[in-house]
Amino acid sequence: xxxxPKIDRRSFVIGTAAAGAGLTLGMSxxxxxxxxxxxxxxxxxxxxVMVRPDDTVVIRFxxxxxxxxxxxxxxxxxxEELQCDWSKVTWEYVNPSDSIARKRVWGAFNSTxxxxxxxxxxxxxxxxxxxxxxxxxxxxxxxxxPASECTAxxxxxxxxPSGRKTSYGKVVLEAAKITPPDPKSITLKDPxxxxxxxxxxxxxxxxxxxxxxxxxxxxxxxxxxxxxxxKACPVRGGKIVxxxxxxxxxxxxxKNVVQVADTAVAVVADTWWHAKTALDALPVxxxxxxxxxxxxxxxxxxxxxxxxxxxxxxxxxxxxxxxxLAGAAxxxxxxxxxxxxxxxxxxxxxxTARYTAEKCEVWTSTQNAEAVLAAAVEASGLSFDKCxxxxxxxxxxFGRRARTDYVTQAVQIAKQMPGVxxxxxxxxxxxxxxxxxxxxxxxxxxxxxxxxxxLTGLRIRISGQSILAGIAPSRLQNGRDPATFQGxxxxxxxxxxxxxxxxxxxxxxxxxxxxxxxFWRGVNNNQNAIYLECFLDEVAHAAGQDPLEFxxxxxxxxxxxxxVLNAAAEKAGWGTPLPxxxxxxxxxxxxxxSYVAAVAEVSVSSDGLLTIHRIVGATDPGxxxxxxxxxxxxxxxxxxxxxxxxxxxxxxxxxxxxxxxxHDYNSMRMAAMPKVESVIVPSGGFWGGVGEPTIFVAAPAxxxxxxxxxxxxxxxxxxxxQGIRTA
Amino acid sequence: MAxxxxxxxxxxxxxxxxxxxxxxxxxxxxxxxxxxxxGIAHCGACTVHVDGxxxxxxxxxxxxxxxxxxxxxxxxxxxxxxxxxxxxxIDHDVPQCGYCQSGMIMxxxxxLRAIPNPTDAEIDAAITxxxxxxTYQRVRAAIHxxxxx
Numbered sequence: 001x002x003x004x005p006k007i008d009r010r011s012f013v014i015g016t017a018a019a020g021a022g023l024t025l026g027m028s029x030x031x032x033x034x035x036x037x038x039x040x041x042x043x044x045x046x047x048x049v050m051v052r053p054d055d056t057v058v059i060r061f062x063x064x065x066x067x068x069x070x071x072x073x074x075x076x077x078x079x080e081e082l083q084c085d086w087s088k089v090t091w092e093y094v095n096p097s098d099s100i101a102r103k104r105v106w107g108a109f110n111s112t113x114x115x116x117x118x119x120x121x122x123x124x125x126x127x128x129x130x131x132x133x134x135x136x137x138x139x140x141x142x143x144x145x146p147a148s149e150c151t152a153x154x155x156x157x158x159x160x161p162s163g164r165k166t167s168y169g170k171v172v173l174e175a176a177k178i179t180p181p182d183p184k185s186i187t188l189k190d191p192x193x194x195x196x197x198x199x200x201x202x203x204x205x206x207x208x209x210x211x212x213x214x215x216x217x218x219x220x221x222x223x224x225x226x227x228x229x230x231k232a233c234p235v236r237g238g239k240i241v242x243x244x245x246x247x248x249x250x251x252x253x254x255k256n257v258v259q260v261a262d263t264a265v266a267v268v269a270d271t272w273w274h275a276k277t278a279l280d281a282l283p284v285x286x287x288x289x290x291x292x293x294x295x296x297x298x299x300x301x302x303x304x305x306x307x308x309x310x311x312x313x314x315x316x317x318x319x320x321x322x323x324x325l326a327g328a329a330x331x332x333x334x335x336x337x338x339x340x341x342x343x344x345x346x347x348x349x350x351x352t353a354r355y356t357a358e359k360c361e362v363w364t365s366t367q368n369a370e371a372v373l374a375a376a377v378e379a380s381g382l383s384f385d386k387c388x389x390x391x392x393x394x395x396x397x398f399g400r401r402a403r404t405d406y407v408t409q410a411v412q413i414a415k416q417m418p419g420v421x422x423x424x425x426x427x428x429x430x431x432x433x434x435x436x437x438x439x440x441x442x443x444x445x446x447x448x449x450x451x452x453x454x455l456t457g458l459r460i461r462i463s464g465q466s467i468l469a470g471i472a473p474s475r476l477q478n479g480r481d482p483a484t485f486q487g488x489x490x491x492x493x494x495x496x497x498x499x500x501x502x503x504x505x506x507x508x509x510x511x512x513x514x515x516x517x518x519f520w521r522g523v524n525n526n527q528n529a530i531y532l533e534c535f536l537d538e539v540a541h542a543a544g545q546d547p548l549e550f551x552x553x554x555x556x557x558x559x560x561x562x563x564v565l566n567a568a569a570e571k572a573g574w575g576t577p578l579p580x581x582x583x584x585x586x587x588x589x590x591x592x593x594s595y596v597a598a599v600a601e602v603s604v605s606s607d608g609l610l611t612i613h614r615i616v617g618a619t620d621p622g623x624x625x626x627x628x629x630x631x632x633x634x635x636x637x638x639x640x641x642x643x644x645x646x647x648x649x650x651x652x653x654x655x656x657x658x659x660x661x662x663h664d665y666n667s668m669r670m671a672a673m674p675k676v677e678s679v680i681v682p683s684g685g686f687w688g689g690v691g692e693p694t695i696f697v698a699a700p701a702x703x704x705x706x707x708x709x710x711x712x713x714x715x716x717x718x719x720x721x722q723g724i725r726t727a
Numbered sequence: 728m729a730x731x732x733x734x735x736x737x738x739x740x741x742x743x744x745x746x747x748x749x750x751x752x753x754x755x756x757x758x759x760x761x762x763x764x765x766g767i768a769h770c771g772a773c774t775v776h777v778d779g780x781x782x783x784x785x786x787x788x789x790x791x792x793x794x795x796x797x798x799x800x801x802x803x804x805x806x807x808x809x810x811x812x813x814x815x816x817i818d819h820d821v822p823q824c825g826y827c828q829s830g831m832i833m834x835x836x837x838x839l840r841a842i843p844n845p846t847d848a849e850i851d852a853a854i855t856x857x858x859x860x861x862t863y864q865r866v867r868a869a870i871h872x873x874x875x876x
Contacts, residue, residue, distance in 0.1 A: 066824050067822075067823035067824025067825065067826075067860040068823070069823070202817075202820045203820055203822075205825075206816075206817060206820060206821075206822055206825075207817070208825075209822040209825030209828050209829075210809070210813045210816050210817065210822070210828065210832060211760070211800065211801065211803070211804060211813070212758070212759070212760020212761070212799065212800035212801040212829050213760070213801075214825055215759070216762075216826060218759075218762070218763065219753075219759035221757060221759070227754065252743060270754075271750055271754035271755065272750060272753075272754055273746055273747065273750035273754065344859060345824075345826075345859060346762075346764055346770070346772060346824065346826040346827050346857070346858070346859050346860075347762070347764075347824070347826045348763065348764075393824075393825075394824060395762070395824050395825070395826025395827075396824045396826060396859050396860065398859070425763070427766065428763075428764065428765045428766055428767075429766075628820065632823060632860075632862070632865075635861055635862075635863075635864050635865075636823060636860050636861030636862070637861070638861065639858070639859075639860075639861025639863065640859065640860075640861060643859075661765050661766075661767050661769065662764075662765050662767070662769040662770050662857060663767060663769050667857045667859060668861070668863075669854075669855050669856070669857060669863070670850060670851050670854045670855070670856075670863050670866065670867065671851035671852070671855075673861075673863040673864060673867075675864070676864055727851065
């Protein structure tokens, strides 16, 4: 069973409402009925493209930009088909309320699962192509010549026989009146002919980030706005019993102290510092509930029990694993464990809301503007047409901003102070302790080798937390969470295992502690790749074989996995001599439709100082919208994935997450940053994601290199707790 | 009350002298270029210059900058002429989400003032800002480029 992420529950609420109004959820078309909106100054050719009379092209962006670069990549794809002057391209976010009002003309908004480009590239390119055709037709009409005699390039339309020229801006008003072409009639360009897309162009959104001008949602300022700081029960499932507002109401700047649902309390003040200072002084009594008895030790025991328990939740079953294990010449077994992780976006979670009985407005950064709209509807009690969301660029997302808990809270506070804009900003401590954590799991792996050291059977038992059980139980399939098996599936285009092993059984004993789980960049691929790729490294060593050669033998039926593995190995010079004390490790995985592999070169001093000298990351995402953006996602994925394995890991005591800030949940910094070399090997014919896949292989490549360097196999993380440190 | 000079402008502000400089900048003066990341001087998102020295403003009481010159990211390019660090950041297309970059750029500008041509080891020691997007490789390249302008 292949895991295809479904639309978020809140988006589904929207979809259902739209369907109820006689609309369809499906991607109707990105243009058509609602064309010719926009303004006289900025005429709209279709939902994606507006051209101003001065030739400025305004491209609409419905997904979220949080640093991953999808904004620039999607603009390149549209500009490619539009054949416009790239230097005149600018962009704007789409308001999800407008999308609902226009029959969801912009399609899905969500930027999770590495999907922003791979999911929308086809229809946005058609939007660009349709606009180009309309502009050419307008010029042809003016010249009274057939459109087929005209060409367009760089925002200039040329009538080839006469040499007459005009620009997009000059004909846009007429073009906007033309009936758009049937999108199905449009032939998209062959990627080999691309001139804008596929090129390493610079990002469109850099300048303001260098001068302090860039506005993140934490920077929202509105007339009369007040600031709120919040504290929710530190134990998930707990509730507020009481709080003594009188104790802080006289403190400087404090305007109000409000309960937020039955789980949190917020102080509203003139400045955020005043709000936070008063909140810190506010006496609160919690009923922490049964979760307060839970600790990392009790969770570990709960998961350990699952390693050998009966379970019906099977992810991948081939052949007869029991027979293979019974007949094995040699059996290898290992147990791994992967901890909770916090997303720790640099911009702490925040949202600004203004509520009146007639309208609820929200300004926030998010990975899914429609989900924010749905949250505003739910929290305000107003209808969709009375709620409005303004999307602001995000200081990181990594999956955390796919949730809308912070939006709900902002609206719940604003609702208690009608008419007053309230900016709710979580402290870093709140952000660290009220996360939706990368789920915790343990994994027992057993391998059967025959007398010739061939891997004849692989048994993987995952025991631990299901993300869907925590955030969207309705999406479980007969109790099974298909996402648990990411990267280990037998087939499909999303996350397929890359090895041909005759007997396989991969199953899941679901054990759900009370800690809230969530999608964390890379999601279950991250630990699944560690489990599989580190264990295969163990098996290769037990078989006395080179880890690369051992893998290659099992990959003949998986040519794309193999090609990427080979690309990484070749670039890294696998098998060639290294400086004394430096050792290599290798790993590969497929996820979000893309194939990735990595080779790490590390040294480890006798007292545990780890130096990661170099990492080669290879990626086959099918097509590439911008190779420079891919390189950055590869390098950034190593930072994010290695931060988790080196220093990350959230522990639980008395039911609450113990780590509260970057002093005890550290992140990689300059001094530990390896030299990253990215190898992009797009094989064409499909669109895979880029933002997450490299994370899968970051940790296992380094862990396998650490084993090569030390002879010691580490199976529990983070490494800082296992005697490994970095500069 | 507190008095401070930010980007050459003198401000008298009605705040408790213990208020961190960061929040005076952001909420009292409305200058949002300097970012809140951790509040405990660990991540560097709030880095400004105090008399030219890179300083984490989230734990610095505003009273501590009385009589000193504070420069924020908004003041790094006076009259719109970009600082060589900003120019190098453009050439190397450094930012991803960009949230840490105000602090990163301020830290680097101060480093280059103190050490005009830093080695990699000197960069590692001086630039300890956290970037969760992972721009470090381009940050390093851009520092070297800016040093050699």
